[in-house]
Amino acid sequence: MSAHAAPDPTSPSEAVAARAVNLTKMYGSGETAVTALGGVSVDLARGEFTAIMGPSGSGKSTLMHCLAGLDTATSGSVLIGDTDLTGLSDKQMTALRRDRIGFVFQAFNLVPTLTALENITLPLDIAGRAADQLWLNSVLTRLGLTDRLEHRPSELSGGQQQRVACARALAGQPEIIFGDEPTGNLDSHSSGEVLSILRASVDEFGQTVVIVTHDPRAAAYADRVVFLADGQIVDELREPTADTVLDRMKGLDARSSVRS
Numbered sequence: 139m140s141a142h143a144a145p146d147p148t149s150p151s152e153a154v155a156a157r158a159v160n161l162t163k164m165y166g167s168g169e170t171a172v173t174a175l176g177g178v179s180v181d182l183a184r185g186e187f188t189a190i191m192g193p194s195g196s197g198k199s200t201l202m203h204c205l206a207g208l209d210t211a212t213s214g215s216v217l218i219g220d221t222d223l224t225g226l227s228d229k230q231m232t233a234l235r236r237d238r239i240g241f242v243f244q245a246f247n248l249v250p251t252l253t254a255l256e257n258i259t260l261p262l263d264i265a266g267r268a269a270d271q272l273w274l275n276s277v278l279t280r281l282g283l284t285d286r287l288e289h290r291p292s293e294l295s296g297g298q299q300q301r302v303a304c305a306r307a308l309a310g311q312p313e314i315i316f317g318d319e320p321t322g323n324l325d326s327h328s329s330g331e332v333l334s335i336l337r338a339s340v341d342e343f344g345q346t347v348v349i350v351t352h353d354p355r356a357a358a359y360a361d362r363v364v365f366l367a368d369g370q371i372v373d374e375l376r377e378p379t380a381d382t383v384l385d386r387m388k389g390l391d392a393r394s395s396v397r398s
């Protein structure tokens with residue numbers, strides 16, 4: 139198994155978009171306690187596309203939810219840029235998620251009664267921020283949405299809905315975008331489109347993207363794949379291909395089945 143890079147405590151925060159330090163998450167207590175994360179430390183570099191992979195139950199969603207401020211860890215800390223999430227009030231956490239983080243979920247999570255454009259600008263409207271029109275136009279053009287802006291979600295294909303969700307995540311120029319199985323509900327063509335958009339947002343816009351995925355072909359779009367097993371980071375891969383990811387996953391699945 140190849141060594142994975144431990145976080146460098148001296149690395150400047152400009153280079154690190156999000157950081158987990160010795161993150162532990164327990165569910166339940168006593169004999170029924172489950173350790174979902176057993177002391178995870180990881181740095182997510184700015185301007186990089188990272189995929190989190192691992193067998194079912196390995197802690198991927200828990201890690202992403204803690205990093206994104208959607209869940210709180212039992213111990214350890216999470217930083218978004220320089221901000222330590224530990225100790226933030228609910229109000230501060232809501233503001234941080236709204237102003238500094240973009241989300242793309244498996245289920246698209248669009249508001250059915252709003253048009254595509256209204257969905258895209260909704261988080262900015264709620265925050266009372268005006269969209270940067272030049273930026274928004276370049277995102278809408280890049281995502282091929284300019285002729286779909288007046289459509290409601292029910293009038294769009296799954297792939298188009300997820301492109302709207304990507305535009306919504308990008309509209310506010312967040313520090314980091316988290317995707318929880320963003321292609322889990324899409325066919326392979328639409329998956330490829332959405333992943334190309336996330337890839338382009340990193341290459342062309344300097345965005346930082348982190349996704350959880352089960353799909354080695356999706357992970358192959360990333361710069362780096364971080365592998366979890368049993369609530370620990372056990373491996374990582376740079377410049378992954380679908381084949382190299384699949385190989386590593388086979389090793390982890392074998393390891394899990396030996397344990398269970």
Ligand SMILES: Nc1ncnc2c1ncn2[C@@H]1O[C@H](COP(=O)(O)OP(=O)(O)OP(=O)(O)O)[C@@H](O)[C@H]1O
Binds near residue numbers: 194
């Ligand atoms: N709300 C909860 N209550 C109790 N246990 C939980 C809860 N959420 C997750 N777990 C447990 O924590 C562990 C990690 O779960 P998590 O959902 O993070 O894994 P995952 O790698 O994302 O799984 P999958 O690939 O199946 O979505 C699992 O053993 C799971 O059963």
